Amino acid sequence: xxxxxxxxxxxRLSPSDVLRVGAVGLRTRPTRVILSALGIAxxxxxxxxxxxxxxxxxxxLLRQLDRLGTNLLxxxxxxxxxxxxxxxxTGAVSMVKRVGPVITASATGVIEAxxxxxDRIPKEVxxxxxxxxxxxxxxxxxxxxxxxxAWLNAATERQPAVVLGSKAAERLGVTRTGVRVWMxxxxxxxxxxxxxxxxxxxxxxxxxxxxxxxxxxxxFDGHPTTIYERSAEEAVEAVRGVLPRTVNPENPEEVDISRxxxxxxxxAAAAGAFTNLLLGLGAVALLVGGVGVANxxxxxxxxxxxxxxxxxxxxxxxxxxxxxxxAESLLLSALGGVVGAVLGALxxxxxxxxxxxxxxxxxxxxGGAVAATLVIGTVAGIYPAMRAARLSPTVALATx
Amino acid sequence: xxxxxxxxxxxxxxxxxALAVGRSGPYTVGGPRVVGRSGPxxxxxxxxxxxxxxxxxxxxxxxxxxxxxxxxxRGVDLTVGHGELVAIVGPSGSGKSTLLHMIGTLDRPxxxxxxxxxxxxxxxxxxxxxxxxxRHLGFVFQQFHLSPGVTALDNVADGLLYTGVALRSRRERxxxxxxxxxxxxxxxxxxxxxSGGEQQRVAVARAVAGDPxxxxxxxxTGNLDSAxxxxxxxxxxxxxAAGTTxxxxxxxxxxxxxxxxxxxxxxxxxxxxxxxxxxxxxxITKGGAT
Ligand SMILES: Nc1ncnc2c1ncn2[C@@H]1O[C@H](COP(=O)(O)OP(=O)(O)OP(=O)(O)O)[C@@H](O)[C@H]1O
Ligand SMILES: [Mg+2]
Numbered sequence: 001x002x003x004x005x006x007x008x009x010x011x012r013l014s015p016s017d018v019l020r021v022g023a024v025g026l027r028t029r030p031t032r033v034i035l036s037a038l039g040i041a042x043x044x045x046x047x048x049x050x051x052x053x054x055x056x057x058x059x060x061l062l063r064q065l066d067r068l069g070t071n072l073l074x075x076x077x078x079x080x081x082x083x084x085x086x087x088x089x090t091g092a093v094s095m096v097k098r099v100g101p102v103i104t105a106s107a108t109g110v111i112e113a114x115x116x117x118x119d120r121i122p123k124e125v126x127x128x129x130x131x132x133x134x135x136x137x138x139x140x141x142x143x144x145x146x147x148x149x150a151w152l153n154a155a156t157e158r159q160p161a162v163v164l165g166s167k168a169a170e171r172l173g174v175t176r177t178g179v180r181v182w183m184x185x186x187x188x189x190x191x192x193x194x195x196x197x198x199x200x201x202x203x204x205x206x207x208x209x210x211x212x213x214x215x216x217x218x219x220f221d222g223h224p225t226t227i228y229e230r231s232a233e234e235a236v237e238a239v240r241g242v243l244p245r246t247v248n249p250e251n252p253e254e255v256d257i258s259r260x261x262x263x264x265x266x267x268a269a270a271a272g273a274f275t276n277l278l279l280g281l282g283a284v285a286l287l288v289g290g291v292g293v294a295n296x297x298x299x300x301x302x303x304x305x306x307x308x309x310x311x312x313x314x315x316x317x318x319x320x321x322x323x324x325x326x327a328e329s330l331l332l333s334a335l336g337g338v339v340g341a342v343l344g345a346l347x348x349x350x351x352x353x354x355x356x357x358x359x360x361x362x363x364x365x366x367g368g369a370v371a372a373t374l375v376i377g378t379v380a381g382i383y384p385a386m387r388a389a390r391l392s393p394t395v396a397l398a399t400x
Numbered sequence: 401x402x403x404x405x406x407x408x409x410x411x412x413x414x415x416x417x418a419l420a421v422g423r424s425g426p427y428t429v430g431g432p433r434v435v436g437r438s439g440p441x442x443x444x445x446x447x448x449x450x451x452x453x454x455x456x457x458x459x460x461x462x463x464x465x466x467x468x469x470x471x472x473x474r475g476v477d478l479t480v481g482h483g484e485l486v487a488i489v490g491p492s493g494s495g496k497s498t499l500l501h502m503i504g505t506l507d508r509p510x511x512x513x514x515x516x517x518x519x520x521x522x523x524x525x526x527x528x529x530x531x532x533x534x535r536h537l538g539f540v541f542q543q544f545h546l547s548p549g550v551t552a553l554d555n556v557a558d559g560l561l562y563t564g565v566a567l568r569s570r571r572e573r574x575x576x577x578x579x580x581x582x583x584x585x586x587x588x589x590x591x592x593x594x595s596g597g598e599q600q601r602v603a604v605a606r607a608v609a610g611d612p613x614x615x616x617x618x619x620x621t622g623n624l625d626s627a628x629x630x631x632x633x634x635x636x637x638x639x640x641a642a643g644t645t646x647x648x649x650x651x652x653x654x655x656x657x658x659x660x661x662x663x664x665x666x667x668x669x670x671x672x673x674x675x676x677x678x679x680x681x682x683x684i685t686k687g688g689a690t
Pocket of ligand 2: 496497498618
């Protein structure tokens with residue numbers, strides 16, 4: 001019972017024929033196609049937008065970090081073993097400057113005084129503004145700038161002149177230089193207003209006077225409480241290791257060293273870890289979209305039993321019928337995926353641009369969307385395609 | 401299972417192909433007549449000696465049971481030779497469509513042997529049956545089953561999708577087939593722009609575009625008025641003249657008489673089998689009456 005002669009092998013469908021035959025059902029029912037692709041589109045759009053917006057926010061933080069640098073270290077006196085606030089030696093700044101890789105170093109010292117708009121305001125109402133002495137190099141070390149007026153120089157650091165941090169000025173209601181504020185027991189003239197200091201927010205909330213002026217007019221003892229220092233980027237960790245001994249050789253363990261950019265790095269990392277809730281919402285929409293596609297496909301197979309029977313009579317194999325409906329399901333969800341990706345990218349761009357962020361949609365998110373779409377299309381299509389392939393040609397043709 | 405003609409399984413293919421292409425007319429072929437005849441009354445159950453030659457269709461003691469008890473066919477013996485034009489007639493529910501499905505390999509018999517183009521259907525897998533249909537069979541149904549919104553040309557070309565022919569030549573063959581059924585001027589028309597007779601002729605063109613040796617039609621004129629039915633019959637006559645083997649189910653006595661051979665079915669059995677399928681059909685005077 002051999003059947004060697006004249007083997008009957010079904011012809012293969014070319015990829016373009018598979019596409020063509022898979023698109024048949026989509027072309028003839030455009031409304032249904034749009035509605036069932038919509039679910040996938042919404043899901044993909046949500047996920048792309050969530051990922052895109054958080055990536056854009058992260059990117060903007062990273063760019064800010066890039067601009068600000070990560071080579072700034074702050075050294076603070078910390079506390080003694082007995083819990084009292086420790087002080088740094090007066091010569092600490094010059095000692096720090098002597099450390100090889102250090103480029104610039106400067107200091108601030110907390111003063112027991114308040115700053116008020118007038119002497120009639122009780123001194124308990126400080127508005128959270130710290131009064132600090134600052135060395136003239138501070139602005140260089142922090143790479144900050146003034147928005148109005150000038151920073152302290154060799155002359156003004158000896159005079160009753162004050163430079164206000166951006167938040168401090170806001171709280172005092174000072175918008176221009178030349179006005180006077182009440183500090184300690186006398187008037188100081190505002191000579192400059194500082195811009196934002198993302199790496200030193202405590203400076204934004206400070207009223208800054210020169211070390212000599214502070215000692216003369218505000219009873220400051222001349223001991224710095226914080227030292228700011230920048231070194232070569234690659235030497236930061238090495239510098240960090242020697243700083244405690246340098247600034248406080250007697251009690252190095254009291255010294256606190258921090259890297260302000262770490263906070264930004266942490267924020268950037270947090271921004272990158274997108275909201276799981278929103279992402280979950282997108283996933284649910286995607287799931288619902290997938291169910292919608294499966295539903296559409298089941299209905300499509302039921303409605304097209306005649307077509308299936310007809311194709312079987314043309315000589316379509318079960319496999320070819322299966323491939324047709326699988327291709328249709330894939331096309332359907334791919335359509336939703338493409339529309340969703342475009343919508344998600346547009347939403348990301350709109351939101352990011354409105355906040356002055358660089359719009360970023362990571363390629364892996366697009367890749368993930370494509371993969372999700374393919375998986376959904378396949379999973380949603382498998383069952384209907386199997387049903388279509390299992391239909392007997394006569395039953396399929398007999399339905400009217 | 402031990403039928404003796406398995407050694408010749410490929411012969412009918414080549415013979416059929418040669419006939420379909422090379423014949424100038426239906427009546428010019430000489431040689432022994434290969435028209436098989438068998439009915440319940442003939443008592444011929446297809447023994448080894450009954451094999452007279454290469455049949456296109458050969459059914460031996462075929463039964464078909466639906467749902468375990470509906471006996472749609474009960475012991476049918478039928479052979480159809482190359483180039484025959486056979487009408488299958490009988491009352492409603494007698495098993496005509498079931499018989500056509502057996503011949504068309506759309507379904508398998510419950511018992512008995514179905515041999516199409518020399519191949520025992522029982523020995524073929526579903527894939528092989530599909531290939532057989534793609535190469536050897538063309539179907540026409542009472543409902544035309546054309547895709548709405550698709551041009552006549554593409555409807556016909558779609559029928560060749562599973563023959564392994566590239567799109568370009570599918571379209572070329574489709575155009576030629578439409579030319580053959582007299583619709584060369586309607587290639588770009590959609591089904592809703594065509595009359596019923598034209599639609600059925602498109603369906604016929606689709607069935608024969610791949611030059612199948614065997615054309616099966618289930619009440620092709622059932623939905624048409626007599627004029628449109630006549631158009632379709634003319635096409636069938638031309639195909640018959642070109643050598644295609646044709647089996648037509650019909651309720652119409654006139655069409656049945658028009659065919660050179662009539663097979664009468666009742667209660668799942670063949671009760672009469674008259675005429676010589678290779679004779680030319682009668683003149684078409686009026687066409688199918690309604
Ligand atoms: N898929 C099926 N399931 C169950 N019974 C069926 C099926 N197909 C046909 N039958 C039964 O088999 C018998 C023969 O049906 P068939 O369709 O072959 O008749 P027919 O001669 O073509 O009738 P008509 O002229 O009305 O088309 C009928 O009794 C019918 O009810
Ligand atoms: Mg019928």
